[in-house]
Amino acid sequence: MPLFFLRCATVLAAVTSAACASASPLTASRDADLDATLSAIVRDTGVPSVSVARIEDGRIVAVGVAGEGAAGQPATRATRYNVASLTKPVAAEVVLRLASEGRFSLDDRMADAWVDPDIAGDPRHARLTPRFALAHQTGLPNWRGPSGLAFIADPGGAPGYSGEGYEYVAHYVQALTGARLDQQAQRLAFGPLGLRAIAFTATGTDAVDIASSKREGHWHAPVFRARPSAADDLLTTAEDYARFVVSVMEGEGISPSLLAERQRVQADRRGEICAGIPADLCPDRAGFTLGWELFDFGGTLYYLHTGMDEDAFALAYWVPSTRSGTVILTNSREGYRAVLPVLDAIGADATFVEMLRAQASR
Incomplete structure (x- = not known):
């Protein structure tokens, strides 16, 4: 799905200020700090669980999780989430x-x-x-x-x-x-990177550690596919998806000419993205590139993708100039409620986050 704030603006704007008030900034890149922050966000937003991986300087510096992965069962770092359209960047990379x-x-x-x-x-x-x-x-x-x-x-x-x-x-x-x-994904990415928790399908004994979803107060069985889709329903942990993002960010397995192509907006959406937000928060370039949405603020590039289904909301973004990024996974369509609080708590990429906040409030 494209930039999610275009669809979820009203509800997200209503919950952002309350959730952010209790999310204290991370003072150290430690899992325990992130766990504590996410616990507050889960409590304030009502999202059943949130799993987050933070990338800095090309490495994963914190992985945190809070909430329930199923009724009465805490989510863990091993809990796999359906990430909906976050499948597409993986397919594009292949x-x-x-x-x-x-x-x-x-x-x-x-x-x-x-x-x-x-x-x-x-x-x-x-x-x-x-x-x-x-x-x-x-x-x-x-x-x-x-x-x-x-x-x-x-x-x-x-x-x-x-x-x-x-x-x-x-x-x-x-x-x-x-x-x-x-x-091909297993040959070109998952195998070389040692990604054992990421998969396009789940059958038999592979259908374990998958988060259930919560909708309108009721728990529902996990959603997964027996046949792979290039567009939807990838299963992964936040950490494995972050390791994939690091590989993408490093340009592994991609020719210089195609890396240059990914730095170019292939399909312009700047007018749509900038409509109704302050001019100083409007990127110089914005639109679809190869597998991601691309935003260019004064030469600093931000790559974003989101995913939302009935049972999931997920977001990943990365910044090549700082080799940083964040992966946020949830087991609810309402999981977008946790996104700005998480990004505020991490305290990075203020220009990009303020654009997202503007999208949420228009």
């Missing part, structure tokens, strides 16, 4: 690392290897590329409807957030390489 191996270019026609049968009769399918998929410019809807997949806009035009675009490029990867995108 595509970029495959492109860096020379398997294809971002501007290759995906139709040469894969065409979804639903759009085979529409000549616009020939214009689809991996670049358009990663930057939400396929012209496809977020999810296909009961009658199947169909274009809602021309490829390469104005951005339109699309999970189907990510599923499309995953089919392309499998058709071209003979391996599913999740298998």
